[in-house]
Amino acid sequence: MYAQMVDTGSPDNQALDAREARFQQRIDDGIRIEPQDWMPERYRKTLIRQISQHAHSEIVGQLPEGNWITRAPSLKRKAILLAKVQDEAGHGLYLYSAAETLGISRDQMVDDLHTGKAKYSSIFNYPTLTWADVGAIGWLVDGSAIMNQIPLCRCSYGPYARAMIRVCKEEAFHMRQGYDLMLALCRGTPAQKAMAQDALNRWWWPSLMMFGPPDGDSVHSAQSQAWKIKLFTNDELRQKMVDQTVPQAEYLGLTIPDADLKWNAERGHYDYGAIDWDEFYAVVKGNGPCNRERLDTRRQAWDDGAWFREALVAHADKQAQREHARAA
Amino acid sequence: MKNEWPLWEVFIRSQHGLAHRHVGSLHAPDAAMAINNARDVYTRRNEGTSIWVVKAVDITASDPDDKQALFDPAQSKVYRHPTFFPMPDEVKGL
Ligand SMILES: [Fe+2]
Numbered sequence: 314m315y316a317q318m319v320d321t322g323s324p325d326n327q328a329l330d331a332r333e334a335r336f337q338q339r340i341d342d343g344i345r346i347e348p349q350d351w352m353p354e355r356y357r358k359t360l361i362r363q364i365s366q367h368a369h370s371e372i373v374g375q376l377p378e379g380n381w382i383t384r385a386p387s388l389k390r391k392a393i394l395l396a397k398v399q400d401e402a403g404h405g406l407y408l409y410s411a412a413e414t415l416g417i418s419r420d421q422m423v424d425d426l427h428t429g430k431a432k433y434s435s436i437f438n439y440p441t442l443t444w445a446d447v448g449a450i451g452w453l454v455d456g457s458a459i460m461n462q463i464p465l466c467r468c469s470y471g472p473y474a475r476a477m478i479r480v481c482k483e484e485a486f487h488m489r490q491g492y493d494l495m496l497a498l499c500r501g502t503p504a505q506k507a508m509a510q511d512a513l514n515r516w517w518w519p520s521l522m523m524f525g526p527p528d529g530d531s532v533h534s535a536q537s538q539a540w541k542i543k544l545f546t547n548d549e550l551r552q553k554m555v556d557q558t559v560p561q562a563e564y565l566g567l568t569i570p571d572a573d574l575k576w577n578a579e580r581g582h583y584d585y586g587a588i589d590w591d592e593f594y595a596v597v598k599g600n601g602p603c604n605r606e607r608l609d610t611r612r613q614a615w616d617d618g619a620w621f622r623e624a625l626v627a628h629a630d631k632q633a634q635r636e637h638a639r640a641a
Numbered sequence: 642m643k644n645e646w647p648l649w650e651v652f653i654r655s656q657h658g659l660a661h662r663h664v665g666s667l668h669a670p671d672a673a674m675a676i677n678n679a680r681d682v683y684t685r686r687n688e689g690t691s692i693w694v695v696k697a698v699d700i701t702a703s704d705p706d707d708k709q710a711l712f713d714p715a716q717s718k719v720y721r722h723p724t725f726f727p728m729p730d731e732v733k734g735l
């Protein structure tokens with residue numbers, strides 16, 4: 314997902330102390346944890362990792378689509394894409410704020426992203442080769458993000474849950490504009506439809522990988538579920554995504570690039586083929602098609618903006634000094 | 642940049658006549674920039690007709706450990722609610 318394989322730390326060997334038991338009881342009772350409340354250090358650290366990774370994904374997630382803003386085929390599509398990418402910047406900001414309530418500074422998080430210490434979602438390390446990729450991302454990637462984020466609106470940590478409510482409202486627009494774009498291409502010329510099919514072919518498997526490793530290999534899942542900061546397992550969400558998307562692809566007249574995909578009446582779900590987890594781990598470790606380019610672009614943007622940030626601070630300082638002089 | 646911008650809490654009034662509500666926070670070097678940023682971050686979909694920004698350090702909050710001492714006493718004062726007083730059905734205007 315936007316936060317993948319989040320480490321929950323190693324559990325203490327001794328039984329939970331009384332305070333931690335009370336904390337767990339609150340969560341079990343569905344009472345939200347707020348920033349000033351006592352919380353176990355592992356809960357705090359895990360959430361910092363999860364929320365900041367999620368924030369970084371929103372920020373880096375602007376880049377693949379940003380690539381097409383100046384080349385959108387019409388003014389209408391350009392305005393829509395600009396608004397969508399701007400929303401992603403907003404999502405990053407809501408989430409950084411939520412993470413800061415846990416005691417990490419914004420500068421620290423930005424630093425961790427730029428030095429490569431912090432991760433962001435594997436999905437944003439794939440290239441956007443054609444205009445249809447913008448549609449495929451909205452439909453599949455934002456669609457998958459919604460699937461993961463709607464349950465997080467009920468997660469145990471108040472600021473995270475509230476940020477997710479805002480994000481989810483906006484994601485619905487992202488998914489629809491993507492599907493709308495795919496619809497337009499699929500109703501267009503054969504070449505346009507072929508472009509849409511090609512985008513689906515390239516984004517399908519990375520979108521399924523986005524939900525993270527299979528449940529059997531997902532070591533930290535149980536603790537995160539007990540803390541209610543993860544409400545469904547990776548495989549549950551992945552299955553939901555497949556079940557939802559197959560009919561949507563059929564409507565477009567596109568073929569999902571999976572020979573093993575078929576309806577399983579007994580399970581009431583679609584069966585799907587094996588995922589190439591070697592590819593997933595290669596991307597997570599920094600060897601996807603665009604990992605280096607994404608980080609370089611981020612760092613460059615940060616460095617290029619330095620003079621402007623410094624000027625704003627200089628102006629603010631000067632105003633404050635004037636104010637001070639006038640008051641004295 | 643180690644000179645981190647201060648944190649501002651953002652309050653938005655959604656419609657004329659309603660109170661400003663806390664919507665989130667952001668960093669900005671000064672109040673004017675905080676308003677500018679708040680407009681972009683929190684009002685992209687007509688959410689507001691007015692914005693307040695307050696430096697987070699200027700907010701004094703109650704201590705969660707005082708929750709019982711502060712709020713429990715109100716629980717026993719049910720007579721503060723109009724529903725505490727049953728009124729005869731025949732009498733109107735109460
Ligand atoms: Fe987003």
Ligand SMILES: [Fe+2]
Pocket residue numbers: 401455458483484487
């Ligand atoms: Fe999105």
